[in-house]
Amino acid sequence: MKYTYIKLIVFALWLSSISIVHAQQNNLSLTGTASASSSQEGFNPEKAIDGKTDPSSSWKSDSEDEFSWLMVRLPGATEILRIDLTLAASSVILPEFKLQIMHNGTWQNVQEVKGNDQKEISLELTKPVLSDRIRFFATTNKELAITELAIYGQEYVDSTAMDVKKILVNQSGYNLNRPKRFSAPSLAADADFNVVDQSTGQVVFKGKLTNHVGDFSDFNPLSLDDYAIVVAEEESFPFRIGVNWMERVSYRNMVDFMIGSRHYLGTTDAIRSLSWAWRDGDFFNWAQQSLVSLYLSNPAAFERMEQTIHYVPNDSFSEEYEGAWGALEPYAANTPDIVQLIHWDADVKISHKLEHEMQKAELAYFLYAWPYLKQWLPQQNFDVVYAYLQQTWEKETVEEYSTTKYDLSPSHNLLALKTKLGTTKGELPPGHSVIPNLIMFEAAKSKGDPEAQKYFDAAFNQLDWMIKNLDWNDPMTTKGQRMSEHITMRAFAFFFSEYPEKSPSGLKSKVADWAKVAISRSNNYWDFRKFSEDEWTPPSWNETGNVLGLPAALFSAMSVLEDQEIKHSLEILAWSHFDNSFGRNPTGRHFSFRGPAEIEGVELGWYSFHKGGIGLLDEVKFVFDGSPKSFHYPNHPEVGDLGWTEGWVQFNTAFNTSMGYMANYYTSITMEQQSDELIIKLKASLNFDPTKKEPVNLLLSNSNGQDIWVELVEESPYSDVYIGKFKITKGSVESGAKSLAVKSGDELTVKYGYGFMEKVAKLTVEN
Structure with missing residues (x-):
């Protein structure tokens, strides 16, 4: 069981192991808000929680409301002990009704009442429950009138919760x-702040809070010193500011997590349910596209990374593992770890003959990346995957071995129009078939398939439907898709990037509308994009993956839009959500329990980690274990370790995707000729250590298709710009002992990144 903030034993939480601050029981409904299934004019839901017993101050349901409910939402997590219900004199007596709390995104019964013959009912709960909302529910086709729904208990406080810093920062660095x-939510909203160098004690930057938020974006020191924010007597955790700092502390960790979470071959060889390539990965883990996006966005960073894994033959395992992988031939011995992981995901899918639409769609990314993988992988890999997708792409149904209880797909034919939205589980995000169909369009064209156009048409029709039908004001089209939300906006960006002249009408304006809604829901002192105007997070869900995956959606939108003010606001949101996962949140904690041991600079990790579970992530590095829940916001650190904690591969793949799209957004390349010198500049996330030289090699080609490798070096120790200068002499470009033939009028080309993540510079050579 995953992702709920109410830990239930027979739908109730016995609080014997947690110290609660006890206080006199008060009617907590008076502090809450109410909503209902229906109401009559003059008898709105709020009148049932106003403390008045006058029948005129009642909630009345519509007489035709067959399923009547009244929900009270409390300001925060509450220990509920007793509920009093008073029906108005005009109301029918209810022999049966239910009291419910939100659990895993659905309402579940706390207490069922049968045989009632009273209008004043007091229910003492046999065991207290923890929740921030409770619902009265009755099945009747008669008018209901409730004068008061009173909830008694006390605010929940976890006595084990540590004091939280008054100033919350990205603990690792910026x-x-x-x-x-x-x-700084608890300090003066407009207080002065200083950035202090921890090695010297000197104030190196000054600023002023705006609505409890401090901005020191203009402070860009060329140093490895630690810094802290100081407001009056309060001080933040120390942090660093470095070139590509987030990449420095995350890249190796991202790969190590994926290595450790592999099914069969990771940190355990246990065979798990809901698992194919990745333990507890289910059919919607998005691992293939996250790994492909990472690699294509910054290939040199992953190709230079130390290789730590090697191919493991299936026949080296016992019979129970037979056929679990091995349908794709092995890769070369020197294959980078990330490419091995891409191969692993595809190999397991093909070996298991997985037919779910999401699993087939993931395999399309393997085909897309093939031109950049084939230096390590045998041609058989591409041929087998392409043939399999040709055979299964339009298959409507799926065999039981390819799916799970979370499958909501009406059809597994990827050419079909997808109009159904998934739940907050994240299993069916809008637009999931767009990019895969465009990939298949290009793959089919390259193979001379006369029916290739059908893939493009399916992608076009799907995006056109999304433009015309998705309502961004409905949170189920955005944050309600949880860790899968990025799938939607990435579909818009991919279509616009690859087929700008063939995109459906209204694409850019639809993206702009999405951006405006995101910005409007983020006007708070965390720069945190809320679920809706009233809800901070999806009710009752562990939404860790949405925080981690939102930057991918934001950077995608930024690549489409032209309005600089909107793009700047989205950029702030992208980084604020990275910061949120690194400690700038109401708990003051990094999302990973072992963050202090595994991530440079992190001081305080998540409260706990989940032991066991389907994923068995106990020994895996870089697990995002938990995140603040709705009752932690806007600023309730005293709630502490309340709510479900469990890492999930889906959370990490969302982060992978965000890191890939972030790298791509900031990458650029230029080439110019100054007299007899060719100057190439690459801006990319490659300089992770200012104390070391980390050169990068790029392929420079001429109009005849000839090419040579050229080396670029950091422009300076703290720069993310790489530069190379090469002489043009006697009809050639010289790079060390190598030369490339050029003549006046020839076009030179240099690139970085691959595929839809590629950045290109071209130059016409002059005399």
Whole structure:
């Protein structure tokens, strides 16, 4: 069982192991808000929680409301002990009704009442429950009139929760020349702040809070010193500011998590349910596209990474593992870890003959990346995957071995129009078939398939439907898709990037509308995009993956839009959500329990980690274990370790995708000729250590298709710009002992990144 903030034993939480601050029981409904299934004019839901017993101050349901309910939402997590219900004199007596709390996104019964013959009912709960909302529910086709729904208990406080810093920052550090912000929710809203160098004690930057938020984006020191924010007597955790800092502390960790979470071959060889390539990965883990996006966005960073794994033959395992992998031939011995992981995901899918639409769609990314993988992988890999997708792409149904209880797909034919939205589980995000169909369009064209156009048409029709039908004001089209939300906006960005002249009408304006809704829901002192105007997070869900995956959606939108003010606001949100996962949140904690041991600079990790579970992530590095729940916001650190904690591969793949799209957004390349010198500049996330030289090699090609490798080096120790200068002499470009033939009028080309993540510079050579 995953992702609920109410830990239930027979739908109730016995609080014997947690110390609660006890206080006199009060009617907590008076502090809450009410909503209902229906109401009559003059008898709105709020009148049932106003403390008045006058029948005129009642909630009345519509007489035709067959399923009547009244829900009270409390300000925060509450220990509920007793509920009093008073029906108005005009109301029918209810022999049966239920009291419910939100559990895993659905309402579940706390207490069922049968045989009632009273209008004044007091229910003492046999065991207290923890919740921030409770619902009265009755099945009747008669008018209901409730004078008061009173809830008695006390605010929940976890006595084990540590004091939280008054100034919340990204505990690890910030990237040079990127937005750098912090929150101080309990301090004066407009207080002065200082950035203090911890090695010297000197104030190196001054600013002023705006609505409890400090911005020191203009402070870009060229140093490895630790810094802290100081407001009056309060001080933040220390942090660093470095070139590509987030990449420095995350890249190796991201790969290590995926290595450790592999099914069969990771940190355990246990065979698990809901698992194919990844333990507890289910059919909607998005691992393939996250790994492909990471690699294509910044290939040199992953190709230079130390290789730590190697191919493991299936026949080296016992019979129970037979056929679990091995349908794709092995890769070369020197294959980078990330490419091995891409191969692993595809190999397991093909070996198991998985037919779910999401699993087939994931395999399309393997085909897309093939031109950049084939230096390590045998041609058989591409041929087998392409043939399998040709055979199964339009298959409507799916065999039981390819799916799970979470499957909501009406059809597994990826050419079909997808109009159904998934739940907050994240299993069916809008637009999931767009990019895969465009990939298949290109793959089919390259193979001379006369029916290739059908894939493009399916992608076009799907995006056109989304433009015309998705309502961004409905949170189920955005944050309600949880860790899968990025799938939707990435579909818009991919279509616009690859087929700008063939995109459906209204694409850019639809993206702009999405951006405006995101910005409007983020006007708070965390720069945190809320679920809706009233809800901070999806009710009752562990939404860790949405925080981690939102930057991918934001950077995608930024790649489409032209309005600089909107793009700047989205950029702030992208970095604020990275910061949120690194401690700039109401709990003051990094999302990973072992963050202090595994992530440079992190001081305080998540409260706990989940032991066991389907994923068995106990020994895996870089697990995002938990995140603040709705009752932690806007600023209730005293709630502490309340709510479900469990890492999930889906959370990490969302982060992978965000890191890939972030790298791509900031990458650029230029080439110019100054007299007899060719100057190439690459801006990319490659300089992770200012004390070391980390050169990068790029392929420079001429109009005849000839090419040579050229080396670029950091422009300076703290720069993310790489530069190379090469002589043009006697009809050639010289790079060390190598040369490339050129003549006046020839076009030179240099690239970085691959596929839809590729950045290109071209230059016409002059005399």
